[in-house]
Amino acid sequence: MAFLTLDHVSHHYFSEKSYTKALEDITFSVDEGEFVALLGPSGCGKSTILSIISGIISQTEGSVLLNKTPILKSTMAIGYMLQQDYLFPWKTIMDNVCMGPKIMGTKTVSTTQKAEDLLEEVGLTNISSTYPDALSGGMRQRVALVRTLMTDPKVLLLDEPFSALDYLTKLKLENLVSKLLKEYNKTALLVTHDIGEAISMSDRIIVMDANPGKIAKCFEVPIELRNEEPFWVRRHPKYHVLFEKVWNELNKDDTISSTQKEVESHNETKD
Amino acid sequence: MKQRTDDALFEQYQIRVNRDKKIVLTWQVIILIGFFAVWEISSRLYWIDPLIFSSPTKVFNLITRKVIDGSILTHLQITIFETVLGFIIGTILGIAFASILWASPRLSRIFDPYLVILNAMPKVALGPIIIVALGPGYASIIAMGIIISVVITTIVIYSAFKEVNPNYIKVLQGFGATRRQYFREAVFPATLPAMISTLKVNVGLAWVGVIVGEFLVSKEGLGYLIVYGFQVFDFTLVMSSLILIAIVAALMYKVVEKIERWLIKHTG
Incomplete structure (x- = not known):
């Protein structure tokens, strides 16, 4: 049963003189507990999709359903993880982490304990009374992850959360996020332009085209790769096969004209 | 031995900083006193009209x-x-x-x-x-x-x-x-x-x-x-x-x- 559904969603950005079509006719659905990656060049509207799902902007056409109710009426928390952590520098780690419950008015005595437990789970202890400037980039991003998980969001939106980190930290964090999401059976949508990250973390990859942003092709990640840790996925033979397929899809612009590409993508979406 | 050179370097640094502070302060005092002195003298000697510009005293x-x-x-x-x-x-x-x-x-x-x-x-x-x-x-x-x-x-x-x-x-x-x-x-x-x-x-x-x-x-x-x-x-x-x-x-x-x-x- 589809948990999150986008049905013929389009989005225009209007300005006084003209408008741009950021998204055109996006249709896909995500099952509960599934991890879907959105992959594409910059300007293909990946982040716009996340903003629409989170309710920050509303689509100009089409509908978005979360658990059969329109997003704007939904009371379910949506967790948002961004490229930068956007921890509030004037709040302690504990206050940052407890931000969600505080906003939602569900903060109780046990909230602090839950925060401590989650921080420990991501490998951060004895830092709850320090301020964000005292932490390294990887630690801050882990705090941001805990902040997101505190409200038990049913859907996690990951907007290139690892792209500002160094390679080693990024690999470690991929493993951690992937493990936590499986453990809590979270539905997640990852926006990235890193093919390796998309393959190693997700169950399905949606490749997008730019101008206007639309779905070019979907790839199912082989079952053998899905249950591996991201680090080990990268060493699996099937990883390289899929990597090449995705790579070719992203680069086909250079070889064939865009009209042909459109025809092809329509035929191959069902792959 | 190592400790001693570190301390000596730090001491030199402190001396430099203190000297710098003293120079700045000295000039600030010189300007202040100079301003009032010039004002007073020029007023006494009628270089400026004491009726209009008065004098520090x-x-x-x-x-x-x-x-x-x-x-x-x-x-x-x-x-x-x-x-x-x-x-x-x-x-x-x-x-x-x-x-x-x-x-x-x-x-x-x-x-x-x-x-x-x-x-x-x-x-x-x-x-x-x-x-x-x-x-x-x-x-x-x-x-x-x-x-x-x-x-x-x-x-x-x-x-x-x-x-x-x-x-x-x-x-x-x-x-x-x-x-x-x-x-x-x-x-x-x-x-x-x-x-x-x-x-x-x-x-x-x-x-x-x-x-x-x-x-x-x-x-x-x-x-x-x-x-x-x-x-x-x-x-x-x-x-x-x-x-x-x-x-x-x-x-x-x-x-x-x-x-x-x-x-x-x-x-x-």
Whole structure:
């Protein structure tokens, strides 16, 4: 049963003189507990999709359903993880982490304990009374992850959360996020332009085209790769096969004209 | 052995820093003394007209006499009272107006041209109207202190509000935050440094408003003493008032700087 559904969603950005079509006719659905990656060049509207799902902007056409109710009426928390952590520098780690419950008015005595437990789970202890400037980039991003998980969001939106980190930290964090999401059976949508990250973390990859942003092709990640840790996925033979397929899809612009590409993508979406 | 060279290097560094401080201080004292010395000498030797420019000894004598008989203290008190009040109310009102504008984007669009006009307008030109409306007393003078700082505070703080990173919205909106919560949790604390730095600007502006107000009302205060001294051609009185204003304004600036540092430490 589809948990999150986008049905013929389009989005225009209007300005006084003209408008741009950021998204055109996006249709896909995500099952509960599934991890879907959105992959594409910059300007293909990946982040716009996340903003629409989170309710920050509303689509100009089409509908978005979360658990059969329109997003704007939904009371379910949506967790948002961004490229930068956007921890509030004037709040302690504990206050940052407890931000969600505080906003939602569900903060109780046990909230602090839950925060401590989650921080420990991501490998951060004895830092709850320090301020964000005292932490390294990887630690801050882990705090941001805990902040997101505190409200038990049913859907996690990951907007290139690892792209500002160094390679080693990024690999470690991929493993951690992937493990936590499986453990809590979270539905997640990852926006990235890193093919390796998309393959190693997700169950399905949606490749997008730019101008206007639309779905070019979907790839199912082989079952053998899905249950591996991201680090080990990268060493699996099937990883390289899929990597090449995705790579070719992203680069086909250079070889064939865009009209042909459109025809092809329509035929191959069902792959 | 290693420890000893480290210590020696540190000692050398300290000596250098101290010497530097001494040089700066020496020059500051030289300039101060030099200024008064040149003033005194040129006045005594009639290079400048002592009737117009007075001299440091005359100013000093006048100030001590007026401090002893207490007559200048009332004027001083009144001016300080007006300035502090004008400064505080102007700043608070400015922040409040900026918050209201932020709360309603449409309201801010409506008021935009009027803010431009108010900002471009020399506020002291409103003086006579304020005095007619509020009467020739403290209220008018304090109003001058307020009006001169409130518009620029509103504009500066409002633009600081708008520059807060919109990604904080994404984080908070994910939790379903309202615009009010977003203001309280992100916008306001993020702009505290900007608010604190307007304090320093506003303390100077409040002085301008209050002195001009006292010029116009001409009843009490240091501004009044300047105008009075000018009218009876007692320039020793004018110079004394100016020196007192310089001292008090500098002290007030230092106090605001202390408050600023305290605020940064306790809110950062």
